[in-house]
Amino acid sequence: MTTTSPTRRTDPGAMTRSEVRRPASLADAVRELSELGGDGAALAGGTWIMRAPLQDAPVARVYVALDGLVELRGIRTAGGTVEIGAAVTHDELAAFDGPPALAGIVDAARRSAFPAVRSVATVGGNIAAVGFPEADLVPALLAADAAVVVAAPGGERTEELVAYLASRGTRPAGELIVRVVVPAPAGRRSAFERLTVRGGGEYAIASVALTVDLDGAAVSAARIAVGGVEEVARLSPAAAAALVGGPLDDAVAERAGQAAAAECTAREGLDAPGWYRLAVLPALARTAAGALSSPDQQK
CATH class of the missing domain: 3.30.43.10 (Uridine Diphospho-n-acetylenolpyruvylglucosamine Reductase, domain 2)
Incomplete structure (x- = not known):
């Protein structure tokens, strides 16, 4: 047709x-x-x-x-991982009652853009869009250690999301993201926080996503991603290292946000100057860390 x-x-x-x-x-x-x-x-x-x-x-x-392709639809949980179809909309993802490891991704989908946009915008489109540093799902997926399954004329293959983003502008014709695979082990929690100029529905001038593995009250492993600050969302190894080895409190989270700011080279824009994007990262990291103690994260 x-x-x-x-x-x-x-x-x-x-x-x-x-x-x-x-x-x-x-x-x-x-x-x-x-x-x-x-x-x-x-x-x-x-x-x-x-x-x-x-x-x-x-x-x-x-x-x-691609909207009629059943191969790109649905969210499935199996074997300690969650698979999210590339054509799943932000609204569908926001309604997903998944494990705490995906709480940050679900929250990013719920808070992104306006309701009319969330009803049609897709997971695969958010990942593949070039020139869209404000994409909310990308830092949340990076922090969650997500991988993308890509279909090409030679078959399907799985790539780390970091690698896909690095080559996003030069991908070959005929290639499509089929689904996103997110590990969801027990004891893993995640959160997402964003800042806009005036309120909900706008693009974020900066966002922070974090994922932590807990051994009792102590953080045994962590990943922190920053969105909106640079042209492409990125992981912050220094920020993650600042979280590991002890309990996650406000002071630790703020130090992690400061470490993330030190690693970034902020972009300038009409919505916010670069220095401001960096300045808000400690507060965003603190707020995201606070969300990890919510009742939904205890299940």
Whole structure:
């Protein structure tokens, strides 16, 4: 099935119509995108693609719609891991009653953007969007040690999310994120905190996600990720090291936030200057750490 819809090229005076194809299976989608090469692009929720004219970004000649592919849907728990389909929406993820290891991811999905956006924006789209440093799910997934399963013409393979993000702008045609795999061992807890300029629904000027493994009251292992501060969300090894070896209190969390700020080179923007993005990280880390003691984290 093929439909068309009006779009605008980067030249404001030029109008065109992009073709939209609806493949019957994941294999068909991979094949079509591979054959299209630079002329094609995947289309899921469309929230990032719809912003292309505002960002003077190119519009694809053909979009391959993914919303009807059952292979990309659903959230499954098995063997100490949780698998999240790439086409799962933020709303669906926000409603997931999962283990504490995924609490930060669920909270990031719940607080991201506006309700209308959350109802269609997808997990895979949030990860794959280039030039979107404010993406809330990315730091939460990084902190949770997530991996992505990618489908390509040669088959499926699993990659660490860190590696995928590093090469996100140069991925080959025909490649699609199929699902995200998140380890969820017993004793692991996670949290997410973000700051916006005016309130809910806006992009975060900075965010902090953390995951800790507990041995009694002491932190035995930790991962901290920072979003919105640099062009791509990143892990902070120094911040994680600051958390390990003792109980997690406000002072320890603030020191971790300070360590994260020292590792980052903040971007400048109309929404916030770079120095401010760094300055708020200790408070965000403290608030995220405080969320780990909530009743939902005790199950």
